Amino acid sequence: MLGVAMSFTAPYLSLFGIERAGMTPFRLGVFMTAIAASGVIASTAAGRWSDATGKHRPLLLASLCAATLGYLSLCIVRDYRLLLVVGIAFIGAGGCALSLVFSFSRAALPVADDAERTFASATLRTILSAAWVFGPAVGALVLAATGFYGLFLFAAASFAACGTIVWRMREPGAAGDEHATQHLRPRPMAGDVDAQAAEAAAQYEGQPLTQAEVQPGVPQAAAAGHADVSQPAAAKRRMSSPDVSSNDIMRAVVALTLIGLAANATMIVLPLYIVHGLKGSRLDVSIMLGLGALMEIPMMLALGARASNLHKLNWLAACATVHAVYFVAMSLAPGVNSLIPMQILNAFVVAVTSCLGMTYVQDLMPTSPGRATALFFNASRLGSILSGVLSGMLVQAFGYRGTFLFCGLLALCALVLFAVPGERYPVIARAVRSRLARLTGRGGPK
Numbered sequence: 001m002l003g004v005a006m007s008f009t010a011p012y013l014s015l016f017g018i019e020r021a022g023m024t025p026f027r028l029g030v031f032m033t034a035i036a037a038s039g040v041i042a043s044t045a046a047g048r049w050s051d052a053t054g055k056h057r058p059l060l061l062a063s064l065c066a067a068t069l070g071y072l073s074l075c076i077v078r079d080y081r082l083l084l085v086v087g088i089a090f091i092g093a094g095g096c097a098l099s100l101v102f103s104f105s106r107a108a109l110p111v112a113d114d115a116e117r118t119f120a121s122a123t124l125r126t127i128l129s130a131a132w133v134f135g136p137a138v139g140a141l142v143l144a145a146t147g148f149y150g151l152f153l154f155a156a157a158s159f160a161a162c163g164t165i166v167w168r169m170r171e172p173g174a175a176g177d178e179h180a181t182q183h184l185r186p187r188p189m190a191g192d193v194d195a196q197a198a199e200a201a202a203q204y205e206g207q208p209l210t211q212a213e214v215q216p217g218v219p220q221a222a223a224a225g226h227a228d229v230s231q232p233a234a235a236k237r238r239m240s241s242p243d244v245s246s247n248d249i250m251r252a253v254v255a256l257t258l259i260g261l262a263a264n265a266t267m268i269v270l271p272l273y274i275v276h277g278l279k280g281s282r283l284d285v286s287i288m289l290g291l292g293a294l295m296e297i298p299m300m301l302a303l304g305a306r307a308s309n310l311h312k313l314n315w316l317a318a319c320a321t322v323h324a325v326y327f328v329a330m331s332l333a334p335g336v337n338s339l340i341p342m343q344i345l346n347a348f349v350v351a352v353t354s355c356l357g358m359t360y361v362q363d364l365m366p367t368s369p370g371r372a373t374a375l376f377f378n379a380s381r382l383g384s385i386l387s388g389v390l391s392g393m394l395v396q397a398f399g400y401r402g403t404f405l406f407c408g409l410l411a412l413c414a415l416v417l418f419a420v421p422g423e424r425y426p427v428i429a430r431a432v433r434s435r436l437a438r439l440t441g442r443g444g445p446k
Contacts, residue, residue, distance in 0.1 A: 001165065002064075002097060003128040005158035007135025008142070008151060009071065011289050014268045015275070015282070016148050021078055029392030032268060034084055036385040038092020040378045043099050047374025056104035057166060060097060064163035067094025071156040075149050094159065099377035102358065106373065122304020122355045129300060129350075132293030136286035143282060249364050253379050255316070255417035256357055259323060260383025262407035263349070265391040266330075273400040280336040292343040292350070299351035312360040313418060319352035320415035327408035331401040 017023040017031055046059045070090030077083055102121065109120050143151045274280040274288065303310070326345040333339050358376045365372035394403040 001131075001158050001162035002101060003131025004135050005067070005155050005162065006098070006128075007132045007289070007293075008139040008155040008158065010267060011136050011271055011285055012139060012143060012148075012151060012282075015271055016074070018272065020148050021080065021083060023080065025392035025395050026389070027080060027392075028268070029387075029389040031080075031083060031087055031388070032264075033385050033388030035087040035092040035095065036264070036382070036388060038088040039095030040382055040385065042093045043096035043374045043378050046096050046100055047103065047371045050100070050103060050107075051368050051371055054107070056100055056107060057169065060100040060104060060166050061163055063094050063097040063100060064159050064166065065094075066090045067097060068156045068159040068163065070094055071152045071159065074152045075156075096374075096377075097159075097162075099374050102377075103373040106362070118307040118355075118359045119304045121359060122300050122307065125354045125358075126297050126300040126304070129293045129296040129354075133290050133297070136289040136293075137283075140282045140286035249361070249375075251417050252361060252364065253375060255320070255414040256353065256361075256376065256379035257382045257386075258410045258414040258417070259320060259349070259353060260380035261387045261390075262323060262327065262383070262410045264380065264383050265387035265394075265403065265407055266327075266346075268387065268391045269395060269400060269403055272395070274336055274339070277400045278333075278336045278339075284336050288339060288343060291340060292347045295344055295347035296351045296354075299347060300355050303351055303355040307356060307359060310356065312356045312363075315352055315356050316360065317415055317418035319349050319356075320411050320418055323349045323411035324408045324415065327404045327411060331404040331408070 014028060014032070017028040018025075023031060042063070046063070050056045050059060067090065070086055070093075073086040073090060074083075077086055102124065105124055106117065106121065109117060139151060139154075142154055146153075270288070271282075271285045274284050275282065303315075322345050326342060326349065329342050329345070330339065333342070358373065361376045362372040365375070391403060394406055398406070
């Protein structure tokens with residue numbers, strides 16, 4: 001239901017701003033930026049709170065209620081200043097529902113094997129893509145029959161239905177839920193725990209494992225006095241994982257932000273490019289997005305099933321390369337029909353970043369699943385912040401094709417961040433400075 005609600009709104013929000021609210025491309029960019037900025041703040045706060053308390057359901061319910069109120073407001077509000085308030089207070093705050101769903105699922109899933117958890121996340125992401133297969137097409141039909149009023153009303157109803165489902169769920173680790181999950185988390189009798197593994201867990205870096213590492217998202221106090229058989233497996237994962245520096249996390253976040261910037265600029269510009277630039281129809285927009293989502297599904301399932309055996313960083317670098325090729329091809333497209341086969345490239349990018357990108361960031365921050373998931377989605381939202389105003393300025397200055405070429409350049413920058421190891425950057429920087437010094441020295445004093 002969350003995927004249905006998102007697929008109804010995301011492709012047509014830019015068309016609503018131009019055609020119904022009378023926004024200029026620059027004002028539209030500011031509006032989209034305000035929504036994305038609100039989403040980043042809300043997701044960051046929600047991730048920190050859920051990691052500290054181990055509770056995800058209350059914030060998820062609050063975000064879904066905010067999204068419902070936001071799209072109900074879009075049915076009647078047309079004033080630009082009021083639209084900004086609605087976007088910041090409701091739509092942006094409701095945008096953190098997506099990251100909360102994934103952190104909720106990671107905390108609720110009682111498995112100790114990384115491969116199973118990765119495949120489960122990929123399956124959940126595939127379900128979200130399945131909604132995008134038919135969602136934009138149905139949204140186009142609803143838009144043609146009832147206008148933006150009916151479109152946003154239907155989207156609000158979808159968010160409300162999603163909230164109803166979450167309201168009937170139980171928080172993982174709740175007292176009333178213990179009997180339902182006890183068989184999935186067996187506790188051994190005293191003396192049954194492997195002594196060597198327990199000793200290794202206690203001696204690793206001189207400190208014992210915390211409950212957050214054994215079962216992320218569950219408060220540490222909830223496991224006091226209990227020995228969990230997942231501790232040896234968690235100890236092995238910590239002992240075998242390579243050292244991760246903050247620079248590795250920063251490089252990954254910046255690269256994912258650049259990919260998110262380019263992808264969000266495409267989401268804003270593509271409907272306008274098809275309808276106003278190539279003289280296509282709104283149905284063409286839905287076909288393009290639905291076809292891309294359909295092709296994402298087998299890719300996501302395949303990547304999720306083999307994620308534990310894949311080198312995530314190499315795949316993310318290949319993803320950035322494909323993204324650059326996609327944007328160059330988009331800028332050279334002669335007509336709407338030529339855009340259709342290009343969606344295979346875009347589907348590959350979405351599948352890799354969604355499946356491997358999220359688990360890669362979570363692997364870098366294994367003890368903070370809420371913050372890691374929020375950080376991954378905030379990278380995309382930060383790209384939305386930058387892409388909102390930037391896409392409007394680029395379209396006004398260079399047109400649609402020039403905007404796609406600029407997005408291709410961003411994808412190449414992401415490729416460098418993924419492909420070049422962090423320790424090489426100082427060497428490259430010194431070489432560049434030395435080269436510039438020689439060049440300026442040849443030209444004489446300036």
